[in-house]
Amino acid sequence: MSALGPKLRRLEGGRVAFWCPACHRAHALTMRSATGDGWGFDDNEDVPTFTPSVLTSYNGSDAGQNGAPPAICHLYATRGRLLYLADSTHALAGQTVDMPDWPGAT
Numbered sequence: 001m002s003a004l005g006p007k008l009r010r011l012e013g014g015r016v017a018f019w020c021p022a023c024h025r026a027h028a029l030t031m032r033s034a035t036g037d038g039w040g041f042d043d044n045e046d047v048p049t050f051t052p053s054v055l056t057s058y059n060g061s062d063a064g065q066n067g068a069p070p071a072i073c074h075l076y077a078t079r080g081r082l083l084y085l086a087d088s089t090h091a092l093a094g095q096t097v098d099m100p101d102w103p104g105a106t
């Protein structure tokens, strides 16, 4: 994992991760390849934009237990802002927040 500006980290396999303050975890995106799969990134490390939207579902400690549906995090990362869509199951659904700096970054 290597730093990519204050907010992003570059991972193995051509992935780029940002910190999601709603899920309290990183979301890692596979960068678009020559075949067109994956996410587009505008290469702006300070105010990143990724396209298209990011939809994550996972069995967190708060969801997916005892038959409950998995948690959903659905967002647009646009110009350094995280726009959470209303189908997200966490507390930031419908809200827009700044993409935080990577935790522990100086």
Ligand SMILES: [Zn+2]
Pocket (backbone or CB within 6 Å): 020, 021, 022, 023, 024, 027, 056, 073, 074
């Ligand atoms: Zn999230």
